[in-house]
Amino acid sequence: MIEQLLHEHDSTADNIRNTLSALILRDKVTLAEIFYSAMLEDAEASKLLSAKSVESHLKPGLCLWLRKLFCHDSRDELKAVLAMQRHVGEVHARADIPIKLVARGMRLLKREINSRLVNTALAADEVVKAILYADRLIDIAFEEMSAAFVHSRDSGVKVDEGFRLFAAGQNLSLEREKQVSALLDWENRIFRALATEMPLDESSAIENSAFGLWFHHKASLLFNEADGLGMIDEIIRRIDHSILPQLYHDSGQGLRPAEARTLIKAIMADVGHVRYLLGEMFERLTDLDVGRDALTHIFNRRFLPTILKREIAWNRKKGDPFHVLMLDIDYFKQVNDEYGHDSGDRVLQAVAGLLMNQVRASDFVFRYGGEEFLIVLAKVDQAQAQEIAEKVRRCVEEVEIPISNNRVVRVTLSIGLAGSDGHPDYQRLLDRADKALYAAKHAGRNRCVMADE
Structure with a gap:
């Protein structure tokens, strides 16, 4: 360009x-x-x-x-x-x-x-x-x-x-076992057909199997991995367009046993490679990748755009205001430096639990990154948002958090608030909340600051 x-x-x-x-x-x-x-x-x-x-x-x-x-x-x-x-x-x-x-x-x-x-x-x-x-x-x-x-x-x-x-309760472990089972079922059907001299044709292709249909229609939604998906697709095409045609019996020409064994071993090797690639992708599709933070078990920021766009659309349709709270644990580095990172992890887990207990079922709590959290408060005006933010701040301030060796620590939060203003770009709302958080920290920490309109 x-x-x-x-x-x-x-x-x-x-x-x-x-x-x-x-x-x-x-x-x-x-x-x-x-x-x-x-x-x-x-x-x-x-x-x-x-x-x-x-x-x-x-x-x-x-x-x-x-x-x-x-x-x-x-x-x-x-x-x-x-x-x-x-x-x-x-x-x-x-x-x-x-x-x-x-x-x-x-x-x-x-x-x-x-x-x-x-x-x-x-x-x-x-x-x-x-x-x-x-x-x-x-x-x-x-x-x-x-x-x-x-x-x-x-x-x-x-x-x-x-x-x-995720919202539908997708069980990734079950999905992994289900698709591996479907792949092995296809392999077994091919081998049974060969053993009983049943004819093979285009309908035997792996892309027409339950696994093949899942792979082509759903795997790309589940995995955002071009390399892994591309390699599996290449293997499927090699099996369907190179190996299987040599095993078709409808031509009436039988293969010598040595040739058949070579092709069967090739299928077994390719299926094994697909299983390995699937396992690797499912392993990487941990809680962090599918929307849960692995440490605190609350949302990570992956689904934040989805949530904010939905709230903006609802605000546009119904006029219901909503607010974003950007929260940061004050002096969190000192906790890590003085007590160690394991203790810091316990603090993060405890704060996440406290936040979840202070919001309503309709609200969303995210670990935004590091010691930062973010809350989306649905259908609240400015006064209600400030009240909730202050309640959250006081709750965290008052709790003693147990860490290692029977010790406890107290932490505080700085909170920046920003309300929906009709702008369609959710990033602007996040930027306003972030500036308000910065203002709260600059003003002395352990306080809530509302973003300027």
């Missing part, structure tokens, strides 16, 4: 680029006004926007995007332009903005910019070149944005499906 942008930049005359840059710098605010006025009038787009977010964040963001895209001078600036496109695509994916709305917006911007280029001092042929240049820049930006959107959305879909499996 960077080479395409460079080509467009280098192959366009300086006066054309300068005219377009000057036009963007002069009219970027007006273009943003027109863009979001049209979006707010669109029934589908208006559901995703609020007048407040448009004025405070989206219009300034669009102005910045226009300036960076059309007013670049160096290769480093072009790289920054592409990085911004990828970021915008990821934000749109997190906020569930349909890509067709973005395409509609790009078309509107092209029309407005092109109509203004007609009224510049450029000659007629230069106006055509300027219009083509502007269109190509927007197309390249949109292509980069779309690629990031699709990648982020695909990753999100896998996580969402993983959450559904």
Whole structure:
């Protein structure tokens, strides 16, 4: 993409680029006004926007995007332009903005910019070149944005499906045994057919077996491992398209015993390799990977986007506010340094248990990372969220946590709170809660701070 942008930049005359840059710098605010006025009038787009977010964040963001895209001078600036496109695509994916709305917006911007280029001092042929240049820049930006959107959305879909499996009580140990059993059942059926001289045909293929169907339709949802899945797929194709056809009896030509043994050994080796790969992937699909923190047994952050997107959608639909609490154990490093990491682990486990006991069944508690935790409080206003946060803080402060050698420690929490504000990107909510947490720690720790609206 960077080479395409460079080509467009280098192959366009300086006066054309300068005219377009000057036009963007002069009219970027007006273009943003027109863009979001049209979006707010669109029934589908208006559901995703609020007048407040448009004025405070989206219009300034669009102005910045226009300036960076059309007013670049160096290769480093072009790289920054592409990085911004990828970021915008990821934000749109997190906020569930349909890509067709973005395409509609790009078309509107092209029309407005092109109509203004007609009224510049450029000659007629230069106006055509300027219009083509502007269109190509927007197309390249949109292509980069779309690629990031699709990648982020695909990753999100896998996580969402993983959450559904998790929420449904997926038993991974049972699933592993079930699929290994299905694989061995297919192998046994093949060997029985060979031993009894029963004919083999395309229906005998492993891809048509219970294991093959599971692998092709569900394994990719369960495992996010391209290498392991790719190797198993390659083995399945080798068995189905290379080894089994040599064992088909429908041709009427029998194999010599030595040849048959060689092919059977090849199947056994491949099945053994598949079992090994499956075992490795299931082993790596520990509680940490499927949504539980291995130490505290509460949610890790894998499913946080799924939860926050659902709460944002519910807030948009019903108007019910929700809040995020970002919590950090104060001076946790001192606990590790003075008492050892085993004692630190016990503190983390105890705090996680206390948090779970202080929230409602509708709330979600996550280990966010290290000594940080995060709570999503569903359907609470600001006063209720502050009350819950303060209750949590006091509870942790008052408890003596037993550690090694019959000793106990006390710890405190710093808590940052942020409430839903109608913005569709959950990352912004997390950033606000994180800033509030920083403010709580900067103010002396062991306190709760509400994020600025």
